[in-house]
Amino acid sequence: MSDHGEPDFSPLKEINNVTTFPPPQEVSIEKILNNGAGLARTGEGQVVFVNGALDGERYHIKAWHKRRGSLWAHEATRLSDSPQRTAPDCPSANHCGGCQLRHVRAENEAAIKAAFFSDTCGRIGKWSVSETEITAFPRPHSRYRGKFQVNGGKLGFHEAGSNRIAPIRTCDVLPASVFDALPRLVKITQDTAFKGFIFYACSPDEKNPCFLFEGRAEKPKKVLSLIQRSGLPVARIGWRAGGNSSKQWLPTPTLTMRWCDWRVTLETDQFFQTNPASWPRFWDQVRAYQQQVQPRLIWDVHAGSGFLSAALRGIGDTCNLVLSEPDPRAITNLKRNLTNHNGVTVVHGTAEDVIKQGSLAEQPVDGLILDPPRVGLSDILIDWIATARPASLLAFSCDSGTFARDLKKLRAAGYEPRGAAEIMDVVPGSLRFESVLTLVDSRNSRFRLT
Structure with a gap:
């Protein structure tokens, strides 16, 4: 691969x-x-x-x-059917690109994804997965964030292997409030020949979803008028021009949500884990890592708005914290939630910026939380880990291929997996899943994972 x-x-x-x-x-x-x-x-x-x-x-x-x-x-x-096969329970499953595994029995889906993970780690990472834990979540109402493709009244997801848009006629993975708004969104885009994307986001703490139009229309003023008369909350719909234009027709709406004791405000197109039912399991993983390894200084390398760090206990007391994040909107959330803590450093920049600037030169980081985008870890970061040698790493990943590639490099640097790899089926019905694994520095004789 x-x-x-x-x-x-x-x-x-x-x-x-x-x-x-x-x-x-x-x-x-x-x-x-x-x-x-x-x-x-x-x-x-x-x-x-x-x-x-x-x-x-x-x-x-x-x-x-x-x-x-x-x-x-x-x-x-x-010519023959696997016992894992079932008739898709969604009439759009055969052409809609939003879900690729609706022909798999729900009770078998997470195990299939665990097999994806083990197979990829073996072939790319040259690591034989000996122990996995599997956590599955229900399919209905599992995608609180996403992006619709739009072309003049056609609104939906791309068909599998195609740029054609498959209209959404029924969908149980969308929150009900998002699905109920679709007819009005379709009418707006149809009446104005709107072409582009509509980002959607919904908070489990709020009733109404947010929508962000991004693209172009033949009659921009008519879009504004139709949005205002659509019956959708105007304050929760934004519109910015696509392409190279910086035109902002309507401001980007925001939504609020609570992560453990943190309250965050996110714009519609900001990243967050799409399935709120999975959030407690992420936080359990962070707390288990902190309890087992007890790092004194943790670097949350891809901090975002603090989703994973929100689960840490004793910040500024039993552990100090460094968070790095390039998105200024996320930095605002981090500073808002951490202003009352001592021993916290928030760095506006990428992990590579932190390393190049020498921001950690005077700080003995002994624990890392890694949750990179799909492209995985950069060589700069892996080289830093191999040199600075933090005692342990808590590695999350949404892409088994890049995770296996990075794991091979980290193992070559002397880091070995400890405990089970957990596979979380956070986006059931699709090919997407999350994995999490703890790695420790095998060359550190003082380190012991209890």
Whole structure:
């Protein structure tokens, strides 16, 4: 696989620049990959991928196509069903790109994602996962944040493998308040030929969702008028122009929510964990790490607005805290919640900025909380870890491919996993999940994980 978890498929045989495809035949699915495709092998030994296939199923493949140098089934008939397969409970499941695993029984989905994680860690990270814990969450009302694609009245998610928009006719993963607002949003975009995105966000602490239009319309003033007459709370709808324009037609609305003892104010397009039902489990992981390892100085490397740090206890007393974050909006939340604590340093910048500026040169950091974006950890940060040698790392990840890549580098630097890797199915129905793992410095003879 590639560093980002995408399969690197064996190149197809070419003669005189013409791809030679295998003849039609039956294949058996060996495993499902984290891109939602099943892997099989042809009679000639070539790897082939079948969209939506599950472990153990058999397919008759009549035609093939080439995608990024790989062999994919183009016309495939399923001959047998996996016990994990079920009829999708959503009428849009076969074309909507918002969910890719609605054909999997809900009780099997998290285990499949744990298999994704183990497979990727083994092939990319060269680490055999010996112990996993799996936490599943219900599918309904699990996505409190997201982005709709919009094109002149068509509003929804891209179809799987396509730029076409699949309209949302029914959806149980959206909060009810967001789904109920869709007809009015569609009318606004239809009447004004609006094209772009609509970000949505909903707080479990508030009744009304927020919407942020980002794009262009043929009649901007009409958009404003329709928004005001839509029946939606005007104060909770923003609009900014897309492309290179900096025009802000309506201010970005905000929503408030509580994380442990912290109260945060977020704009509609700011990141937060999309499933509130999963939040307590994240905080449990942070508290368990703090209790087991007892770091005296923790660096929350990708702090955001403080979602993970909100779970820490004894800030400024039993532990000091450094938080780094480049988003000024998130910095405002961090400073608001930490002004009464001693021993806290908030750095406006990326992790790489902190390292280059030498902000930690005088501070013996012995614990790191890592929660990077999908691209994973930078080489600069990994090199710093290998040199500064904090005693332990609490590593969260939303991408098993980049996590496995980074894990391989961290293990080469002397860090080893301790305890079980937990797989959290935070976005059920989709391919997305979160993993969390504690790593310790195996070269630190004074360190003991209790």
